[in-house]
Amino acid sequence: MSKLGTLTIGQAPRPDIVPILDAYLDDSLMRVHAGVLDGLTPAEIEARFAPVREQPKLVSRLLDGTSVVLDRASTEAAAQDKLDTLEAQGCTTILLLCTGHFERLKTQTARLLEPDRFLPAAVAALTRGAKLGIIVPIPAQIESEAVKWSGLDSPPIYAAASPYRDDLNAVGEAAVDLRQRGADILLMDCMGFVERHRSAARVAGVPTILSNSLMAKIVSEIV
Structure with missing residues (x-):
């Protein structure tokens, strides 16, 4: 059975993006939403993902609606762990909710859709x-x-x-x-x-x- 996982580099679910997906996806499609920053406090986010000077940066949204700037390399490493978790939960397709450029993200059997x-x-x-x-x-x-x-x-x-x-x-x-x-x-x-x-x-x-x-x-x- 098809099961779609979505992965934001911020915190899930994304109330700004989910309605756009809902407009085009079948209501019967099972979905799981996850975020790289799920469950983390602002202090923990700062400690693990603070942008590094002269290095590529990404921007995403937290559950409270505020934005956060992240170091891309640290975000990519954490995103891989989340992809592994979504795949373990039975997701057959995983959509990355970020248009940023990543180099090494992968899945074992699930279809990974990277906007980039x-x-x-x-x-x-x-x-x-x-x-x-x-x-x-x-x-x-x-x-x-x-x-x-x-x-x-x-x-x-x-x-x-x-x-x-x-x-x-x-x-x-x-x-x-x-x-x-x-x-x-x-x-x-x-x-x-x-x-x-x-x-x-x-x-x-x-x-x-x-x-x-x-x-x-x-x-x-x-x-």
Whole structure:
């Protein structure tokens, strides 16, 4: 029997992302939600996952709705343990709820779906011949996550705006900035961006791709 596991690098469940998945997945599909930071206090998170200067960083959401910046290498190591647990719980497919680039995550028999391995190819096909503008949560990710977009027809342009702050104006401003700099299509490169962020970006007057919506549609085809 099919069983879907989702793994956020923050804390589960994700009330921002789960409704988007629910819109495309069959109600009968069994699901288990897990998070790398589940059960940890802010002090424990700081001790184990504090960002390291000059090293790649990730951003995610805690249960109380606040955001946290994490060291990518430490997060990847802990994520592998969580993947092993989800697989032991009988998950046949596991969706990583993060668009960040990971190098060594693996499963034994479950199908592992990493957005970083799906989105670049899909987005490259959707934006062929167009200039892509990418919105990331924090400026530090502009450089660290750039490697995954090397397959685009032309280098993308970037702006930063966090999906975890109650500031939709910042998202709209980032979208307009990218449009003014030549972007024909926008991509929200974080699973934390949801429909209200896409709505805010419409002020730029160009199509906007929502990463979690695109991944939900892809997952619905194979579970």
